[in-house]
Each structure stands twice: as structure tokens, then as C-alpha cells.
Amino acid sequence: MSEPKAATKPHLEYENVLSGSSKQIAQFDTHDKTPLQKFQHFLHSSPAAVPLIVLILSVAIFGAVLGSKFFSPFALTLIFQQVAITGIVGAAQTLVILTAGIDLSVGAIMVLSSVIMGQLAVHHGVPGPLAVLCGFAVGGICGYINGFLVARIKLPPFIVTLGMWQIVLASNFLYSANETIRSQDLVTSAPILQYFGESIRFGGAVLTYGVIALGVLVAIMWYVLNNTAWGRHLYAVGDDPDAAELAGVNVKRMLISVYTLSGLICALAGWAMIGRIGSVSPTAGQFANIESITAVVIGGMSLFGGRGSILGMLFGALIVGVFQLGLRMAGTDPQWTYMLIGVLIIAAVAIDQWIRKVAG
Numbered sequence: 001m002s003e004p005k006a007a008t009k010p011h012l013e014y015e016n017v018l019s020g021s022s023k024q025i026a027q028f029d030t031h032d033k034t035p036l037q038k039f040q041h042f043l044h045s046s047p048a049a050v051p052l053i054v055l056i057l058s059v060a061i062f063g064a065v066l067g068s069k070f071f072s073p074f075a076l077t078l079i080f081q082q083v084a085i086t087g088i089v090g091a092a093q094t095l096v097i098l099t100a101g102i103d104l105s106v107g108a109i110m111v112l113s114s115v116i117m118g119q120l121a122v123h124h125g126v127p128g129p130l131a132v133l134c135g136f137a138v139g140g141i142c143g144y145i146n147g148f149l150v151a152r153i154k155l156p157p158f159i160v161t162l163g164m165w166q167i168v169l170a171s172n173f174l175y176s177a178n179e180t181i182r183s184q185d186l187v188t189s190a191p192i193l194q195y196f197g198e199s200i201r202f203g204g205a206v207l208t209y210g211v212i213a214l215g216v217l218v219a220i221m222w223y224v225l226n227n228t229a230w231g232r233h234l235y236a237v238g239d240d241p242d243a244a245e246l247a248g249v250n251v252k253r254m255l256i257s258v259y260t261l262s263g264l265i266c267a268l269a270g271w272a273m274i275g276r277i278g279s280v281s282p283t284a285g286q287f288a289n290i291e292s293i294t295a296v297v298i299g300g301m302s303l304f305g306g307r308g309s310i311l312g313m314l315f316g317a318l319i320v321g322v323f324q325l326g327l328r329m330a331g332t333d334p335q336w337t338y339m340l341i342g343v344l345i346i347a348a349v350a351i352d353q354w355i356r357k358v359a360g
Helices: 002-029 035-045 049-069 073-098 106-123 128-151 157-176 183-189 191-197 209-227 229-239 241-246 251-277 288-298 310-329 335-359
Strands: 199-202 205-208
Touching: 035 049, 035 335, 049 310, 049 335, 073 106, 073 205, 073 209, 073 229, 073 251, 073 288, 073 310, 106 128, 106 157, 106 183, 106 191, 106 251, 106 288, 128 157, 128 191, 128 251, 183 191, 191 209, 191 251, 199 209, 205 209, 209 229, 209 251, 209 310, 229 241, 229 251, 241 251, 288 310, 288 335, 310 335
Parallel strands: none
Antiparallel strands: 199 205
16 A cells, blocks of 8 residues: 555656746746846847947938038938949848858849840840840849759858859850940940939939839838748748758758849849949949948848848948948048948947847
8 A cells, every 4th residue: 555655756756846847947937137138139139220220320420420411312312322232232142141141143143144134235136125134034043053052962152152253253254355335325225224223303312213123122022031931931941941941941942042032133233233333334343242241241130040131231231321421421531431341340240149149
């Protein structure tokens, strides 16, 4: 009769230990956070908050120093015009970095797509709309090759896109023979190529169709990333591809679709760039890859993937635009712009590490 009691006693004690530990865990999870910890968790859940705060402070500081000429409608819309191309390319870079990758070929793909459009329309008699479609096809193919090599062959994104950058850059110069197509030729042969350079005026404000295209692109991407299964799968792949695979996400197909879409967006940037500069130049946009990474990093995007916001990228691009215009209006040496942007990049990465360590 005593054996059953002896057998049940350890079981009861084990249950007491479990119940006691669960209470302790519950108390640990529900303890009050300090204001600093709450702020850190807020930044972790809202990646666009940091660049938005920096953007507001930058505008306020330059406005206080420069006065009303900085706050004029023309000056403020000029910032958007300056960052339109960087923002579109940054949108392509955002998709790739969300998967914990990086794309060094975005600028070269953008330029090659624009050259294809211009050369086909001006020198080969291809109708303007068809030339634009061919440029998009080239951008999509380049992106698909990147995605295939990363997803199927398992090559590192850095190496793949570095090689693609060199290949596309060389192809661009070989195909164009380093020839710039003038604005007059575009007006005669394919005025549609300059479409994004046209503008709408609201009083003193001037908005080009390129700026409007950036706004529409960011709005669409924000909706897709936050309200569709594809967007959730993208974040899941960037956060933990193995866990995403176990959850039923086709990681390889997802990566290929991301890089292909990135190439298509770069082609859109190439079209917008023609409108911005008025001509087709094989040497334009040489630093677009670095500028896009700068906008993404300053915009609070985690280089480790799985965390970030397309709005943060836009804020990051605008921060760079505010610094460029503000320092130029103040008459300072342009090198100060690069120095301050470099400080912002390092600070943004440091803040991201701090947020991940405390709130991750």
C-alpha cells in the first residue's frame, strides 16, 4: 500500500517544480520594462522610425540655418527630384537586402536597360514603347540570372552580383560604343523615353513624373510587403531560410522572383534616368549601386535580412538629398556631404546592432 504513495510523491513534486518555474517565467516575462527598453522595442518593431526622426531633425536644422529659402516649395520638391533615381534603385536593393543578400549590379543593370531603350529606338528604328519593353526584358533577364545563381547554384550574392556588375558594365560599353544619344535625337525618334522628365507644377512646387513614379512604386511595394503572402514569405526567407523552408515556403523560387523583380525595377530606374538627364549616356549612374545601399542602410534596413521597411529606404534617400541640397545652399565644400553621409552610415549600422542585441 505504501508503494503507490511513494510512486506518486515524486510525480507531485515534479508538477510543483514545473508549476513553480512557470510562475517564475510568467513573472519574468511580465516585468515592467524601463523607458529605454520600451524605446528599443519600439524601434525594433518600427524600422522606419529612426530614419524618419533623423529626416525631421535634418530638415529642421537646415531650415533654421538657411531660413525660408530652404523651406520654399521649389527647394523641397527639388530634393525629391534629386533622389528619384536613387529611390527607385533603392527599392530594388531593398528587396534583395531583405533576403539577407546584396546586389552590386543594380546600377549597371539600370544603365544597360536605358542604353538598350535608346539604341533600339534611335539607331534601329524600333518603336518607342517596344524599345522600353526590350529594356525591361534585359533588366529582368539580368535579375533572373542573379537569382538563379544565388538560389540554384548556391553562390554568394556578393560574388554573383559583383561579377554581374562587371559583365553588364562591359556589355554596356561594347554595345553602345560609349556613345551618348542626344536629347534632340530622342525627341525625334522616341519622345516616350523622356516621359519621366516631364513635370507638373503646383505654384512654386515642381514634381516630375519620375518623382510620382517613385511614390507609386513605394506605395505598391509597401502594400505588397505588408499585406500579401509573398511579402510575408520574403521577410521569412530573410529572417531564417531554413525555418521558412520547413514552413512550406519555396525559398529558391522566392529568391529568383526577388532578383528578377529587382532587375525589372532597375529597368524602370533606367527609363526614369533618361527623363531626368534628357539623354542616354552609358556613363550615367555609375554610383547608383553605392547610393542605393546608402539609402537602404541609412533607412534602417538590417543587412542581416528579415527586418526593414520600404518607407525607411525612402526616408534614407531623402536624408541624403536634404544633406546634399542643404550643404550646397550653405556654400560648403561638397566633401562635407560625403563625410556626414559616411558618419550616418556607420551610425545606422551601429543602431541596428544595438536594436537587434537588446530587442531581438
